[in-house]
Structure formats: C-alpha cells, structure tokens
Amino acid sequence: MRTPLKHSITVRVNGAEYRHEVEPRLLLVYYLREVLGLTGTHIGCDTTSCGACTVILNGMAVKACTVLAVQADGAEILTVEGLAKDSQLHPIQEGFWEEHGLQCGFCTPGMMLAAIQILARNPNPTDDEIRHGLDGNLCRCTGYQHIVNSVRYAARKLRETNQEAIPSAGGGR
C-alpha cells in the first residue's frame, strides 16, 4: 500500500496554537510527547487501562493513547504542563503536594486531569464518588487513600476560591 496521505491538524495545547502535518495513525499521546515535546503526559499501559495518558480534550478527560491526533484537529487540549498559571500551582497540584498524593509520580499527571474532570461535574464529591470517578486510573504506589485526600483538598480549595476546576485552556468554561 502507498504511504497514506498526511493530514494537517491545528490544536491549542495549554493555550498555545500548533499546526502540524501528521500521519493518520499517529496517536494523540505520541503527538503530545514526541512532536510537541510535552512529556508530562505519560504512557503506562498503552491499552486504555491505566489512565496515565489522560488529558482534557475540549473539556473532557480522555485517554490520549486511544485517540488519534487527527481526531483532535481543532481541539483545545489541556495537559499537566498547563495546570499551573504564572508559577501558581492549580489547586489539584497543591492538593497532591499537601496531602502526599504521590510517591513515584508516574500516575500523577493522569490522576490530576481525571480529578479535575470529576470536580468540574461535581464540586463537592464524597470519597466514594471520588473513587468511582478515578476508576480509570491506576496507581501502583499509594494505595489511593492519599489521592482521594488530595482530590478532597482541591475540591475545598476550588470552592473557597470560586475557581473553575478545568482552566479555560482545556476547553472548560
């Protein structure tokens, strides 16, 4: 078979616009890591199971190992690199820091992006709702309790400071 046509895509990632010619089979996670150099988005399983590759695409948490870069054409994307603003940590980052939500840190970017999806839909979740919302994210280190505490911390902080859980660069409102 002849080499498939490349497609031109335009995306806004963490507020900055990019345009590239990509092969249709390029997965979004490889586009972010290898084309844009944003290696904060991790690849754990590459089989849609672990959630390490979670990013926010047009306001929705998705597993970037199971989305084609061409599907994201025109999208607003938020990765872990876009969470902090002007060296001010996002409340979810602050939560993981204060509540010891990470050990090795491999799952952390995906956990934080899934967490802000939960908080965008439910600003005051119970522990059960947090756990249920993190069903798609695996952590091999923490045993999860500190992650739940971190999300609860972020929920409180977001409410107190009246902030949107998903910053606008991710396509959130």
Next chain:
Amino acid sequence: MIPAAFEYHRPSSVKDALKMLQDLPDAKLLAGGHSLLPLMKLRLANPPHLIDLGRIDALRQIRADRNILVIGAMASHWMIESSESVKRHAPLLAETAGKVGDVQVRNAGTIGGSVAHADPAADYPAALLALDAQFVAEGPNGPRVIAVDDFFTGVFSTALDAHEILTEVRLPFQDAGTGSAYLKFAHPASGFAVVGVAAALRMNGGKPARIRIGITGVGPAAYRPKAVEELLVGKPFEARTVAEAANLAADGVDVNEDLFASSEYRAHLTRVFTKRAVMLAGERGGARSE
C-alpha cells in the same frame, strides 16, 4: 503500540459518509474509537480506510419525538448518562450508561459504536432489550428499522450490513408506572459485565402487567429470558415467585466460560442477578417489597 497505516476520511454528513462507505474498499467507520483503536493497535483489525463520524453533529443529538426518545448513534456514554431527557424518559438507559467502563471511556465511547461492535459483555444490549429499542440504519437503498429482538445475532455480530451506518437508537418512553434497574457484576480488571441484567416492568394492582428482561455477558449475544418473563406476568409480585422464575434465566443458553468465571458460576450469577434486578425494578415501580 501503533496501528498499521490507513487513510483517514472525515465526512461532514451521513450522506457523504455513506458514499465513502460504498466506494472505499474494506473501509471501517470510526466513532469513539474505544473498541476499534485498541483492536487496530493490536493489529487484530487493519482497515485500509477509516471514516470518522466525529464531525457529523446530527448524529450526536438526543431528542424526544412525541413519545419516542431518539438517541443519535454518536451520543457518548456520558451524554446519555447525564442527559435530563434520557433520565426522565428512559432512566434505565441512563443508569446503564453510567456503568460502562470509566469516566474517560464514557467521555469518548458512543452508543452506536458499542451496539455495532456487539461485544458479548457490553452493557447497553441488556437495557436496549428491556426497553424494546429500535435501530435506524442508513444504507445505499435508504433507511431501515431493525427491532432490538432481531439486532444482536451473535458474538460481535449484529443485523447491520457492512455497508450500513447506524444513525439512531429509538426508545418508547418508559411511562411513570414502569420500574427499571440494571445490575452488573463487573469483571474486576476489565470492568465489562461478567453478568449484566436489565429489567423493566410495569405494575398493575400489585402484579407485573408487562415485563421485559435483557441479559448480557452470559451468552454469545445478549438475550431475553422469555420463560422468566412469562412466569412473572400477571402473578402476585413476591420474592419467592421472582426467585423461582429467575432460576430459569440461564436455561437453554450456551453460557460463556473464561478464566474468571466458569459457565456454572456464570449461570449461578445470572439467576441471582436476575432475581435482584427484577425485585429492584418492581420496588422502583411501586411494588411493596416483602
């Protein structure tokens, strides 16, 4: 893991998509990609052409049309789980959508992709059987309607033709007197249904006047345990009679077996979950629990 090379196409209307599907050899439709892309990464599927339905906005709509709820094939699991209209008119489907996979999967995956893929352990088929759904498929000769009882034909197979596009799932409104429930025994690793039972029943004077049950995860395709339904209609609704009827839930079925659940264990779970789902649906429909 990287899929084999393919050509990518992005039609903006069902008409264009349909034309591509007829013209491009061995083309596959791409919906949320959450069944197809994993298969392509494992090279279990190597379509030379992908036709992305993601930009056809008309396919994403959820609307009420008189007393029919019309759900576009590209509506995501999250849209269905959170839609006020689905929660009001087909609460069983909203409940089921909320039990598919995880948050990220529900954001990406679609009802059309799920039913077209027809995984024997998928959740929707159970609810769609219980709700007496209809499917609208667009083909080269125009649209046709397929009843749910004829739709799921076997392991990963449906009544859809390779040259057709599923455009809508249509559901009669669940009326106020209808109680429903979807109960799922999720596989601890994959989250798919080891057994999933959906029940919808309308009570009349303490007796089920109408009942439909859908069971997934158990046989090659989701099915209705008609013997159970028949035993329950018009009989007093009591835990003992429900349990007796539910004992027939896996009869005559070629019950699946895998590393996690033997066919004997799965058949047992089927009977237990059928009893529980019917009891819960009855309670929600206004029956007293004994």
